[in-house]
Amino acid sequence: MDASGGGATEDEARRFARDFRAFLEWVHANASSGSANEVVALVAGYLGEAGRAESVVRRELPPFDHVNLQTALNHWLTLPGRRGDCRGVTTPPHWSGTSLTQLISGEGLPPLRIAAPELIDLPNGPGTTLACLTSALLLIDDHRGRYVVFVQGPDQHNNDLVVELAGLDVESAQAVFAELDVLRSRLNVYRGHVLDVAVNQMGGLELTFVVADAPPRDCVILPEAMLARLERHALSIAVHRDALLAAGQHLKRGLLLFGPPGTGKTHSTQYLIGQMSGYTRLIMTGRSLHAVGSVTGLARDLQPAVIVLEDVDLVASDRSFGPGTSTVLFDLLDAMDGAAPDADLMFVLTTNRADLLEPALAARPGRVDVAIEIALPDAEARRRLFDLYARAIPLDCSDADRDVMIERTDGVTASFLKELIRRATLEALQDDAELGAVRAEHVTRALDDLLDSAQTVTRTLLGIGADEIADAGPIDGPGYVFPSPAYRSTVRIRRGPTRY
Numbered sequence: 001m002d003a004s005g006g007g008a009t010e011d012e013a014r015r016f017a018r019d020f021r022a023f024l025e026w027v028h029a030n031a032s033s034g035s036a037n038e039v040v041a042l043v044a045g046y047l048g049e050a051g052r053a054e055s056v057v058r059r060e061l062p063p064f065d066h067v068n069l070q071t072a073l074n075h076w077l078t079l080p081g082r083r084g085d086c087r088g089v090t091t092p093p094h095w096s097g098t099s100l101t102q103l104i105s106g107e108g109l110p111p112l113r114i115a116a117p118e119l120i121d122l123p124n125g126p127g128t129t130l131a132c133l134t135s136a137l138l139l140i141d142d143h144r145g146r147y148v149v150f151v152q153g154p155d156q157h158n159n160d161l162v163v164e165l166a167g168l169d170v171e172s173a174q175a176v177f178a179e180l181d182v183l184r185s186r187l188n189v190y191r192g193h194v195l196d197v198a199v200n201q202m203g204g205l206e207l208t209f210v211v212a213d214a215p216p217r218d219c220v221i222l223p224e225a226m227l228a229r230l231e232r233h234a235l236s237i238a239v240h241r242d243a244l245l246a247a248g249q250h251l252k253r254g255l256l257l258f259g260p261p262g263t264g265k266t267h268s269t270q271y272l273i274g275q276m277s278g279y280t281r282l283i284m285t286g287r288s289l290h291a292v293g294s295v296t297g298l299a300r301d302l303q304p305a306v307i308v309l310e311d312v313d314l315v316a317s318d319r320s321f322g323p324g325t326s327t328v329l330f331d332l333l334d335a336m337d338g339a340a341p342d343a344d345l346m347f348v349l350t351t352n353r354a355d356l357l358e359p360a361l362a363a364r365p366g367r368v369d370v371a372i373e374i375a376l377p378d379a380e381a382r383r384r385l386f387d388l389y390a391r392a393i394p395l396d397c398s399d400a401d402r403d404v405m406i407e408r409t410d411g412v413t414a415s416f417l418k419e420l421i422r423r424a425t426l427e428a429l430q431d432d433a434e435l436g437a438v439r440a441e442h443v444t445r446a447l448d449d450l451l452d453s454a455q456t457v458t459r460t461l462l463g464i465g466a467d468e469i470a471d472a473g474p475i476d477g478p479g480y481v482f483p484s485p486a487y488r489s490t491v492r493i494r495r496g497p498t499r500y
């Protein structure tokens with residue numbers, strides 16, 4: 001290179017052009033000499049003339065099923081009477097999506113090589129993984145004859161998981177896929193787990209195992225009747241499942257939790273899903289709510305299942321496919337309705353903007369059969385919350401001091417009280433780094449600070465503000481027909497602008 005930075009010398013340019021031409025010739029020679037390619041030769045040799053004449057049958061699966069496909073294959077390959085030989089197929093970088101038809105015909109191929117199979121280690125449980133084939137040929141010999149299964153996992157260029165089969169007539173190939181389907185469903189690694197649902201850039205679902213960190217019952221501070229109602233709706237169906245079905249009653253159910261931010265909608269949901277250990281629990285929030293249709297299908301396969309739709313108001317007015325199409329909220333309600341009634345499926349919706357949901361719920365009645373308002377804690381609840389969060393600290397406070405705190409915190413949320421204890425602890429640490437005791441004066445200082453009118457924005461940022469504590473009277477006014485008596489008895493939806 002020209003050290004002065006003025007570009008390549010003529011000599012260098014000529015040398016580069018010669019090398020580049022040689023490289024292109026090499027690529028061309030490797031790409032076009034299909035018959036000489038070792039992968040093509042392997043497939044041809046294994047299938048023979050007759051096998052190669054059969055159609056290739058292709059199956060596409062969602063990427064999150066990669067680990068299930070591998071689980072199914074691992075089992076299927078060990079069944080008696082079957083021999084399977086696995087060969088990795090390496091493709092050049094930036095080249096993906098070679099089809100089995102190409103491997104058979106030898107046409108239009110990149111320079112492929114046989115190698116040890118490449119594996120991607122995917123989670124198959126919370127804290128466990130399974131090595132899954134990404135580009136491999138399985139040479140199978142069983143009662144159906146000799147055939148080839150080509151597995152290609154999703155990669156950065158291709159979002160599909162593709163399984164192809166060659167060497168059998170179409171019906172037999174379909175029978176193989178059906179066997180794998182049964183195993184994928186029976187051994188599904190997601191069944192019974194808590195899963196966070198996300199949607200990737202390409203619109204595909206991504207499932208992540210979550211280690212459920214569910215609060216115990218005594219950490220959920222709600223009026224006892226309300227908590228019992230939540231439990232009855234969520235849990236007792238499971239207990240009476242068979243009797244309900246025998247009596248022709250559906251199992252599908254929808255629960256709406258609404259109320260101001262920080263009052264415990266998510267917290268109560270976490271408690272419930274912690275109790276539903278036999279269930280597949282799918283948690284959706286934000287953008288992933290757009291994928292509710294496919295998630296409902298998945299939940300049906302993995303039932304009994306719970307689908308948690310957090311903060312549904314976030315997508316209340318989004319449109320699934322641009323202007324003029326239905327809103328995501330309508331899609332969501334349609335998906336709830338589309339699920340088979342005898343499926344043991346529970347939908348839990350949370351929102352702090354029930355007013356935004358109201359028109360959609362009125363237009364698509366029957367999806368939510370119980371709606372519960374989780375309101376701001378009353379004095380009794382605040383006392384219990386105070387005690388709950390103070391359990392972890394050395395609180396040195398008289399009953400009279402505590403009464404004052406409870407009175408002064410009228411109108412705040414549960415999360416406010418949790419933050420109050422944290423700040424009181426900080427105040428105490430400032431006085432004594434050893435944290436001898438958190439005294440009333442520390443709590444008072446923390447409370448003064450949090451209630452200071454100048455702290456409005458801080459409270460809002462912490463999600464613990466309740467500046468305008470709504471006097472939420474029932475507003476089942478004209479134009480809104482409550483879908484069911486159960487719903488009518490519990491729902492209270494605010495008209496007009498939200499005042500949380």
Ligand SMILES: Nc1ncnc2c1ncn2[C@@H]1O[C@H](COP(=O)(O)OP(=O)(O)OP(=O)(O)O)[C@@H](O)[C@H]1O
Pocket residue numbers: 219220221222259260261262263264265266267268311351352385414415418463
């Ligand atoms: N009823 C409650 N009992 C005990 N702790 C609670 C309760 N409500 C809230 N908390 C505490 O406050 C935190 C925040 O509450 P949570 O996330 O459940 O509020 P939310 O109602 O879902 O609010 P948002 O509408 O903003 O989603 C919880 O993690 C929990 O620690």
Ligand SMILES: [Mg+2]
Pocket residue numbers: 265266267310350
């Ligand atoms: Mg929440």
